Amino acid sequence: MRILLPIALVLATTALNTAHAQFGGSRQYNELREEMNARFEASGRGQLDLANQNEQLRSEVAGLRGQVEVLLHEIEQLKQRQRDFYVDLDDRIRGLEGHGGVAAGPGDPAAEASAYEAALNLLKEGKHTESLAAFEAFISEHPRSEMLPGANFWAGNAALQAREIVSARSFFNTVISNWPNDAIAPDAMLGLANSLRLMGEARQSEDTLRRILERYPDSSAAQVASQRLSGQ
Template sequence: MQRYNSLSALNRTRLRVLSAIVMMAFSGASHALFEDGDARRAILDLRARSEQLQAADQNTLNEIQQLRNSLLDLQNQIGALRTEIATLRGEKEELNRLVEQYQQGVDSRLRQFEPKPVESDGMAFQAQPAEQQAYESALNLLRQGEFESSRDAFTTFLRQYPQSGYSASARFWLGNAYYATRQYQPAIEQFNALLASNPQHARAPEAALSIANSQIELKSVDAARKTLENLVTVYPDSEAAVAARERLSRLR
């Protein structure tokens, strides 16, 4: 608005100057008042003033154009910044999505190592998923009749998970794997380890009976008789005790 008022004032001044020139040119009274030299100087002064005013107008127009150019540059910069902000926002959202996916993957992998409640041979305890899988894999090998592979798998299991809740059951099945491959002394050792560590285990009476059977295979009849008698005394109501009494009757 200020520049507009300045331009208007300049235009009004220019009109006044031109009017004065016209008046001097055509008014007889003006010619009477001025000598030729004075009139020439007046005209030159007026012409110089007019040129100054035109130059001032041009400078003002240049300043306005520069302002317009500056505003255009500023708008372009603002547009570029908005585009950059939108890009950064999109990258942030993508990064958040990737972080969330990564966290879900980490949580999933961690759950693979977290212990969970399991039950085996009447015992409830916590076991890691890998631990449970290793035990069940070894047991499946035994059920499939792959006794040597099962023996090796149970041996590895007991070495990797010595404090496992599956330990007593693993020793029982390892003893059976040894027995199936006619390795009676290692079988006796595993059954005895079960009885020593967990005499109340659900498989304990069967382990005692398997010890006696292994002793019989080794021709240690007296040792087998003693084992059977102890079984009947310690686990009198078990199914293994019924089998023990029948074997004792044949050993006498």
């Protein structure tokens, strides 16, 4: 386009010079000159519009790249927190299994650990509906378990993955209300923000992200909340 325009200008100038030689200051010459000027103005506007569109596209692509980088960072953080949770869970299970010799039954620590691990393994395998049902059963059968904060949190995650958003919100709220000082509470609040966003409650979701920054400023969940609020 940049090469063609000068060529067109040369050709047009030659045509005008020829017309001027033939017609001088006649009406035909003036009409031809006005027509050529109009064409050049239209061509210039077209080039300017094209340049603006290209700049807008470059800006949009840069913005999309930034969003992708943020999402990848969030995913990596979530994976790391999940790995940390699994390590903590394994430690708890080994501790509970240290109480061996007790017959399996209600209130048996080994039975609790086994049921919890089975529900979590279903979630690891991507069986979200089955995992949700298993965690719901665990919560019902072990109402005094020390694992209830984690059980409700993972039930919320399973419900979120199963697209049972209302249930997910309820589980996350349970963690926040009953165990606000548990290490898993910041992530439960982040899960609540995700649930609200999926329900179309954008303002409440943002308010929840701000609450994470206020209550748990040093948590990894706060880092994610800060990034989302800043639109990075």
